[in-house]
Amino acid sequence: MRLDELPxxxxELRARAGDWRQAVRLxxxxxxxxxxxxxxxxxxxxxxxxxxxxxIVIAPGLALAHARPGPDVLHDGLAVVTLDEPVAFGHPHNDPVEVVLALAVTSTEGHVTVLAELANAFNDPTATRAVARATTPDAVRAVLTRTQSES
Amino acid sequence: MKIIAFCGAGIGTSAILKVNAERALARLGIDAQIEATDIAGLAVAAEDAQVILASPELVKFIGKTYADVVVIENYFDLDELTRKLEIALG
Known part of the structure; x- marks a missing residue:
């Protein structure tokens, strides 16, 4: 799984969700x-x-949905959904959510590289807004692969 | 020194917390082992840990422990992580 090759x-951009469950399901x-x-x-x-x-709302406006590895995971992968209207998840500091990432991995090892890449992108506090405003998949990939000088 | 990055599923969020806590420790020049774990593994992992890092939502799942529980609001904010780790370990 590579962020610059995310299919x-x-x-899914500018999706509509009425509540957090719908957002996670999207x-x-x-x-x-x-x-x-x-x-x-x-x-x-x-x-x-x-x-x-x-x-799972790990930063302002950003949720990282995930579950344990299982037979329902076919291979490692990540999805990106942006919400037309931000949705409250019930987090004391980081609501409302406008970007939902969904992570699936086949084992608890081996996904660290992609998460380090995600950290590189989202350690920039402007990244969540930039993803939320993206109008094309290319624009999303560009933000996700933007690496901070500090690593 | 051992630090626990704690999350519900033991993947994903705890791995991000681990990566960024390592970056914060590098800033502080502190050498420590960071282990990502889920709720099932927490009791054993925390036995010899100095610090447990967790989100505000997860603090209530941490049982009795001698470790300092440090609540991290923004997992991507290296300044917050560095500041809180410096206090906990200083």
Whole structure:
């Protein structure tokens, strides 16, 4: 999985979600569209939030939806969904969410490289807004692969 | 020294926290081992840890521990991580 080769299928821009569940499901649907997971994984991502709360909102405006590896993960992958209207997830500091990333991995090891790349991009506090405003998949990929000088 | 990056599923958010905590420690010039773990693995992982890093939402899942619990609001804010780790480890 490489961020600069993220397929268009897993990027959905300016989507509409009425609540956080719909937002997570949109991101899950994008993973399904990209052949990364089956629908069961989407529901497991929703369950993680139901069980543990909105901790997946890891920065202002940005959620990283995910669940444990499982048979419903076909290969490692990431999806990016931007929301036309930001949605509250119930996080005490980082609501509302305008960008939902969905991560699926086949094992707990081996996904560190892509997360380090994500950190490179999102350690820039302007990155979430830039993704939210993107109107093309190319613009999203450009932000995701923008590397900070500090690493 | 051992630091725990804690999340619900043990992948994803805790891995990002680990990556950025390592960057913050490098800024501080502190050498420490950081381990990402989920709720199931927390009790064992935290036995010999000095610090547990977690989001505000997850603090209630941390049981009795001798480690300092440090709440991180923005996992991508290296300044916040550096400031809070410096206080916890200083």
């Amino acid at each position: 268009d299928d897993v990027i 991101a899950g649907d994008a993973l399904v569209a990209g052949g990364v997971v089956t629908d069961a994984y989407t529901e497991r991502m929703v369950q993680v939030v139901e069980e543990f709360g909105a901790y």
